[in-house]
Amino acid sequence: MPKENKNSALKVNQGIEQPPVVNPYINNFYSKKRTGLLTKEEYLKGILAGNTTILSQAITLIESSRTDHRALAQSIISECLPYAVKSMRIGITGVPGAGKSTFIEAFGGLITSRGHKLAVLAIDPSSERSKGSILGDKTRMEKLSSDPNAYIRPSPSGGSLGGVARKTRETIILCEAAGYDVIFIETVGVGQSETSVHSMSDFFLLLMLAGAGDELQGIKRGIMEMSDLIAITKADGSNRDKATLAKALYGNALHLFPPSESGWVPKALTTSSVTKEGLNEVLETILDYFRHTEENGYYLHKRREQSRFWMYESIQEELKSRFFDDPAIAAKLDEYEQKVLNGEMSSFAASAQLLSIYNKK
Amino acid sequence: MPKENKNSALKVNQGIEQPPVVNPYINNFYSKKRTGLLTKEEYLKGILAGNTTILSQAITLIESSRTDHRALAQSIISECLPYAVKSMRIGITGVPGAGKSTFIEAFGGLITSRGHKLAVLAIDPSSERSKGSILGDKTRMEKLSSDPNAYIRPSPSGGSLGGVARKTRETIILCEAAGYDVIFIETVGVGQSETSVHSMSDFFLLLMLAGAGDELQGIKRGIMEMSDLIAITKADGSNRDKATLAKALYGNALHLFPPSESGWVPKALTTSSVTKEGLNEVLETILDYFRHTEENGYYLHKRREQSRFWMYESIQEELKSRFFDDPAIAAKLDEYEQKVLNGEMSSFAASAQLLSIYNKK
Numbered sequence: 192m193p194k195e196n197k198n199s200a201l202k203v204n205q206g207i208e209q210p211p212v213v214n215p216y217i218n219n220f221y222s223k224k225r226t227g228l229l230t231k232e233e234y235l236k237g238i239l240a241g242n243t244t245i246l247s248q249a250i251t252l253i254e255s256s257r258t259d260h261r262a263l264a265q266s267i268i269s270e271c272l273p274y275a276v277k278s279m280r281i282g283i284t285g286v287p288g289a290g291k292s293t294f295i296e297a298f299g300g301l302i303t304s305r306g307h308k309l310a311v312l313a314i315d316p317s318s319e320r321s322k323g324s325i326l327g328d329k330t331r332m333e334k335l336s337s338d339p340n341a342y343i344r345p346s347p348s349g350g351s352l353g354g355v356a357r358k359t360r361e362t363i364i365l366c367e368a369a370g371y372d373v374i375f376i377e378t379v380g381v382g383q384s385e386t387s388v389h390s391m392s393d394f395f396l397l398l399m400l401a402g403a404g405d406e407l408q409g410i411k412r413g414i415m416e417m418s419d420l421i422a423i424t425k426a427d428g429s430n431r432d433k434a435t436l437a438k439a440l441y442g443n444a445l446h447l448f449p450p451s452e453s454g455w456v457p458k459a460l461t462t463s464s465v466t467k468e469g470l471n472e473v474l475e476t477i478l479d480y481f482r483h484t485e486e487n488g489y490y491l492h493k494r495r496e497q498s499r500f501w502m503y504e505s506i507q508e509e510l511k512s513r514f515f516d517d518p519a520i521a522a523k524l525d526e527y528e529q530k531v532l533n534g535e536m537s538s539f540a541a542s543a544q545l546l547s548i549y550n551k552k
Numbered sequence: 553m554p555k556e557n558k559n560s561a562l563k564v565n566q567g568i569e570q571p572p573v574v575n576p577y578i579n580n581f582y583s584k585k586r587t588g589l590l591t592k593e594e595y596l597k598g599i600l601a602g603n604t605t606i607l608s609q610a611i612t613l614i615e616s617s618r619t620d621h622r623a624l625a626q627s628i629i630s631e632c633l634p635y636a637v638k639s640m641r642i643g644i645t646g647v648p649g650a651g652k653s654t655f656i657e658a659f660g661g662l663i664t665s666r667g668h669k670l671a672v673l674a675i676d677p678s679s680e681r682s683k684g685s686i687l688g689d690k691t692r693m694e695k696l697s698s699d700p701n702a703y704i705r706p707s708p709s710g711g712s713l714g715g716v717a718r719k720t721r722e723t724i725i726l727c728e729a730a731g732y733d734v735i736f737i738e739t740v741g742v743g744q745s746e747t748s749v750h751s752m753s754d755f756f757l758l759l760m761l762a763g764a765g766d767e768l769q770g771i772k773r774g775i776m777e778m779s780d781l782i783a784i785t786k787a788d789g790s791n792r793d794k795a796t797l798a799k800a801l802y803g804n805a806l807h808l809f810p811p812s813e814s815g816w817v818p819k820a821l822t823t824s825s826v827t828k829e830g831l832n833e834v835l836e837t838i839l840d841y842f843r844h845t846e847e848n849g850y851y852l853h854k855r856r857e858q859s860r861f862w863m864y865e866s867i868q869e870e871l872k873s874r875f876f877d878d879p880a881i882a883a884k885l886d887e888y889e890q891k892v893l894n895g896e897m898s899s900f901a902a903s904a905q906l907l908s909i910y911n912k913k
Contacts, residue, residue, distance in 0.1 A: 265898070265900070265901050265904065268898050268900070268901070269897065269898060269901055272895055272896070272897070272898055273895065275895075276895070357900060360899070360900075361898070361900060364898065412774075412777040412778060412809060412810055412812055413773075413774030413775075413777045413778060414774075414777075414810070415777060415808075415809060415810070416773040416774045416775075416776055416777050417773060417774060440804070440808055441808060443801065443804065443805070444804070444805035444808050447776075447801055447802060447805050448773060448776060449773055449775070449776070451773055495893045498892045498893060498895070498898075498899050499889060499892060499893060499899075500899075501899035501900070501903075502888070502889065502892045502899040502900075502902045502903050503903075504899075505899060505900050505903040505904075506872075506875065506903045506906060506907060507868060507871075507872060509903065509907050510868075510871040510872065510875055510907075511868060511871065514867065514871055527863070528860060528863065531859045531860060531863050532856045532859060532860060534633055534634065534636075534637070534859070535633070536630065536633070537626070537629050537630060537633055537722070537725065538721070538859050538860075538861075538862035538863040538865075538866060539626070539629070539718060539721075539722060539862070539863075539866050540626050540629070540630055541863045542862075542863050542864075542866040542867045542870065543626065543866075545867060546867060546870050546871075
């Protein structure tokens with residue numbers, strides 16, 4: 192990457208100790224204690240030193256359902272927060288078949304070849320897992336898996352979208368503290384998870400196949416308008432002309448959208464993960480976006496708004512869980528929902544009655 | 553309207569007594585009691601008879617902050633529910649300047665001239681009021697205001713979007729029970745309220761000006777993709793060519809969007825509220841949509857999903873209000889929010905600490 196890019200878009204982790212060449216002794220030292228927990232200081236030191244074993248163990252704490260693990264995780268996250276700045280968080284979505292895994296493999300390689308450290312995370316709630324998860328299958332990203340400057344972590348398993356999203360957002364913070372200055376947050380792109388990914392990314396990349404239609408089935412409407420860049424994938428061989436046409440069509444369509452708050456005008460590009468054509472342009476477009484939003488202050492503004500959003504969002508998630516997990520509510524919920532669905536009771540009357548059951552406790 | 557349309561898309565309020573010619577004695581009878589409350593039976597009888605004075609009084613109960621008023625309103629709504637079927641709920645949005653009020657005036661007149669009864673409601677939270685509310689200003693819809701088959705009710709005032717949306721949704725039910733078979737739910741189109749309108753409409757109409765750009769500033773991204781029809785307004789005089797071009801551009805763009813769950817392909821049309829050109833096409837398109845979604849079952853499916861959505865939504869709203877109105881939370885909220893905004897505390901740590909304050913109560 193040219194130096195000027197680095198200065199404008201990527202003043203990453205200034206003043207943070209760069210990860211040392213991995214010291215086998217240290218890894219050995221930690222691995223001895225692997226069955227137990229490390230202290231907060233040990234985790235922190237390991238993460239800030241870019242030790243991926245420690246990083247992975249700390250992420251496992253985030254994902255744990257044990258209260259003591261979660262508490263330790265929270266205190267690690269708090270300490271990592273000051274280091275989780277000036278990164279590029281890039282949300283990536285696209286329907287199954289759009290070639291997400293090969294794109295991430297090829298584009299990720301370009302990122303690390305430019306001197307960046309890349310973490311690839313995912314939001315992939317269990318209910319959506321069957322529909323095209325890629326990160327469960329690291330073998331599809333062979334090169335990136337063995338790239339010392341890339342760290343791949345599959346989606347936390349199980350639980351609601353809210354829970355999975357929270358864990359991923361916390362994992363971002365640890366990865367950034369560990370020196371990963373580019374974060375991919377990938378999603379399978381067929382459900383509600385795109386919105387979650389969007390609300391924790393700086394930049395939102397939508398991967399599309401040439402030829403709209405059946406391929407798009409399942410993409411939530413509204414996602415196109417949230418995108419900062421649409422990359423038409425598989426623009427090679429006999430598919431190239433179709434992809435070029437699609438790029439023109441989407442490019443025109445994007446101009447019709449309401450302007451985004453960032454002042455950025457979304458673009459459409461063609462890419463090929465096979466010939467590598469277009470990948471440089473994708474990267475330059477992303478760097479342009481970061482320069483643009485750093486200059487106009489939107490980058491920080493959005494980060495702050497996202498932090499606020501997630502504070503309120505997780506309060507709501509918890510209030511909801513408490514309510515719906517309450518045995519008195521759980522016992523009655525289906526009955527009321529059925530009445531509402533059958534038009535026997537208004538949504539608001541059902542809500543009021545359930546709330547009054549909850550109050551009596 | 554041709555008979556076959558009426559049969560397919562509009563089997564409205566079958567078996568419900570049609571509103572009588574207003575009987576001055578009855579109005580007088582009720583007006584005597586206006587300072588007090590009627591009985592539930594009186595409200596119900598009046599609403600089902602299409603008496604707009606009684607309807608307005610019942611809506612005032614919905615909007616009241618008094619607990620006894622709200623309880624009475626709930627019992628009236630419950631009784632009205634069975635009659636609130638087979639209507640056409642049409643959400644209408646568009647930026648200020650798109651000519652919403654003149655469109656509603658002209659298009660509303662067409663609707664009533666076809667033998668329908670039209671209720672025009674609005675969602676217009678106080679925070680958005682200054683940005684272009686139309687229904688506060690009935691004088692802009694002079695003809696519709698004096699049309700005996702149209703009922704115009706300004707947005708309930710004050711309160712959060714959630715509260716305003718709930719009141720509007722309940723008002724829809726009363727209006728439908730009163731024989732209004734077409735409901736417009738209008739919003740100023742510059743905030744979060746479009747999403748609320750979308751979740752209580754069968755059909756979503758977006759009014760656009762020719763020439764995207766500054767005019768679109770403030771429309772939430774994602775709204776275009778939610779639209780079932782984009783009507784380019786003011787397609788007359790020197791503006792006609794520009795509007796025709798815009799129609800073609802949007803028409804092309806709409807084809808690129810992911811297919812909607814309803815199987816409906818959104819359209820773009822030009823309209824003029826001055827020459828009335830295009831208004832018939834808008835109506836025919838809307839009737840097409842209703843025929844299409846009645847046939848494939850999506851109409852009822854969406855209504856049921858919306859009922860379910862609002863049940864959960866209003867539970868969440870109430871849980872949130874209780875939390876944030878709690879004095880212990882209110883006293884600490886700003887402090888935690890600031891810490892989150894300043895990156896001193898993670899969103900999730902702040903959320904956890906606020907929840908633990910709430911628990912101690």
